[in-house]
Amino acid sequence: MERAYDPYENVVTVLEQAMDVGNIDRSMFEIIKNPQRAVIVYLPVEMDDGTVRVFEGYRVQHSNIRGPFKGGVRYHQDCDLNETMALSTWMSLKCAVVNIPFGGAKGGIKVDPKTLSKQELRRLTRRYTYAIEPIIGADSDIPAPDVNTNSQTMAWILDTYSMLKGKPCPGVVTGKPVELGGSRGRESATGRGVVISSKLILEQMGETLSGVRVAIQGMGNVGANAARIFHHRGAKVIAISDISGGLYCSDGLDIDLISDFVTDGENLLKDYNAPGVTHISNRELLLCECDILVPSAMENQINEELAQKIKCRFIVEGANGPTTAAADTILSERGINLVPDVFANSGGVIVSYFEWVQNIQTLTWERDQVNEMLEGIMTKAFYEILKEVEVSKCSLRMAAYILAIRRLLYAEEIKGIFP
Ligand SMILES: NC(=O)C1=CN([C@@H]2O[C@H](COP(=O)(O)OP(=O)(O)OC[C@H]3O[C@@H](n4cnc5c(N)ncnc54)[C@H](O)[C@@H]3O)[C@@H](O)[C@H]2O)C=CC1
Numbered sequence: 260m261e262r263a264y265d266p267y268e269n270v271v272t273v274l275e276q277a278m279d280v281g282n283i284d285r286s287m288f289e290i291i292k293n294p295q296r297a298v299i300v301y302l303p304v305e306m307d308d309g310t311v312r313v314f315e316g317y318r319v320q321h322s323n324i325r326g327p328f329k330g331g332v333r334y335h336q337d338c339d340l341n342e343t344m345a346l347s348t349w350m351s352l353k354c355a356v357v358n359i360p361f362g363g364a365k366g367g368i369k370v371d372p373k374t375l376s377k378q379e380l381r382r383l384t385r386r387y388t389y390a391i392e393p394i395i396g397a398d399s400d401i402p403a404p405d406v407n408t409n410s411q412t413m414a415w416i417l418d419t420y421s422m423l424k425g426k427p428c429p430g431v432v433t434g435k436p437v438e439l440g441g442s443r444g445r446e447s448a449t450g451r452g453v454v455i456s457s458k459l460i461l462e463q464m465g466e467t468l469s470g471v472r473v474a475i476q477g478m479g480n481v482g483a484n485a486a487r488i489f490h491h492r493g494a495k496v497i498a499i500s501d502i503s504g505g506l507y508c509s510d511g512l513d514i515d516l517i518s519d520f521v522t523d524g525e526n527l528l529k530d531y532n533a534p535g536v537t538h539i540s541n542r543e544l545l546l547c548e549c550d551i552l553v554p555s556a557m558e559n560q561i562n563e564e565l566a567q568k569i570k571c572r573f574i575v576e577g578a579n580g581p582t583t584a585a586a587d588t589i590l591s592e593r594g595i596n597l598v599p600d601v602f603a604n605s606g607g608v609i610v611s612y613f614e615w616v617q618n619i620q621t622l623t624w625e626r627d628q629v630n631e632m633l634e635g636i637m638t639k640a641f642y643e644i645l646k647e648v649e650v651s652k653c654s655l656r657m658a659a660y661i662l663a664i665r666r667l668l669y670a671e672e673i674k675g676i677f678p
């Protein structure tokens with residue numbers, strides 16, 4: 260019988276592979292493997308009908324060796340401690356790969372937010388903030404949006420935390436509304452980073468984004484922004500999907516029209532209709548013939564079975580952990596180039612870093628400046644990864660992990676492990 264997917268086991272497997280490929284001393288593996296702190300909180304919340312429900316929440320702080328813990332907060336019915344541990348590990352690796360002075364953390368609540376009213380969500384978010392208040396802060400651990408959370412969620416966290424501290428604390432979260440100290444460009448940053456990653460890998464083949472056929476799974480913050488930026492940079496987005504299913508058009512979808520449809524009133528793609536557009540399943544999207552496939556939804560989307568059948572030339576991981584370790588090997592054998600999550604979706608945390616810098620220095624930067632700096636950091640990191648590919652004769656994922664592990668372990672070493 261096939262074993263159930265376990266995200267933490269998956270990330271540990273890839274860490275082990277990278278230590279072998281990069282010939283890294285295994286004596287400190289436990290430090291990289293285990294999070295520094297994992298907290299479970301129970302959150303009593305009054306529902307609109309007067310009943311009380313208790314929700315389970317998490318904050319896992321994987322590493323702060325290179326700077327304050329940093330990472331998003333997810334609201335999802337399948338969220339659990341194990342997934343949050345994996346997501347926090349990816350955050351440490353991501354911040355190290357792109358060399359920003361943050362560690363890694365992740366938070367979450369086991370809840371299907373679609374089943375709650377806006378008031379219930381606000382009360383739940385305030386309870387969660389109250390519960391994790393002792394371990395977060397601008398100089399200790401800085402949450403941000405992830406799946407099913409957004410700038411509104413960050414505004415509630417910011418307000419609750421500031422009330423508890425008796426003063427405005429804008430640096431405690433990133434991804435908040437610009438009006439409350441958010442950074443211009445943060446909302447679209449992860450999607451923009453996915454497009455930058457695609458441009459960089461295409462350049463290696465002497466190609467540009469122009470006319471390239473792209474398929475994107477997930478039409479949320481990451482997928483929708485990536486789709487819009489791909490479209491505006493001359494790529495042809497031929498397929499997109501959300502939880503309800505997907506849309507396909509071989510001549511390219513009208514992303515501006517679809518974005519208006521999806522964001523105005525939170526419609527689902529299954530209800531979108533236009534001439535020349537066909538409805539497809541998420542599986543069909545992942546298997547469609549295209550140049551670049553961008554999984555931007557959840558973990559464990561590309562497994563061994565799909566990896567044998569996928570018909571794209573490149574995979575650029577917008578989501579965290581969309582490809583299993585076993586699928587990775589198959590894709591690599593099939594010559595499909597994969598740009599790994601810990602680099603490809605780093606645009607979000609890079610601009611979160613810019614937001615935090617603006618907050619603690621009471622500065623505001625223009626959007627163009629933010630976008631330019633984002634591209635600069637990602638380009639530099641990409642060439643460092645490529646250099647490691649040459650040295651270690653390995654995939655982009657292995658190279659990114661090796662680079663990140665070395666940086667984390669070097670920080671451990673120069674600090675000295677024991678007081
Ligand atoms: N928001 C951010 O800045 C960052 C997000 N990420 C990662 O990107 C991924 C997506 O995050 P967001 O866009 O923020 O979430 P979101 O909540 O804004 O959007 C998620 C999208 O995925 C779709 N979806 C959910 N389950 C699906 C399934 N089983 N099949 C197909 N579509 C499905 C939803 O309908 C929605 O369109 C996650 O893996 C997240 O950890 C990574 C870096 C930063």
Ligand SMILES: O=C(O)CCC(=O)C(=O)O
Pocket residue numbers: 329330331332350353401402403404405433434579604605607608609611
């Ligand atoms: O912006 C951030 O701090 C973190 C975003 C995030 O959760 C991620 O990169 O997975």
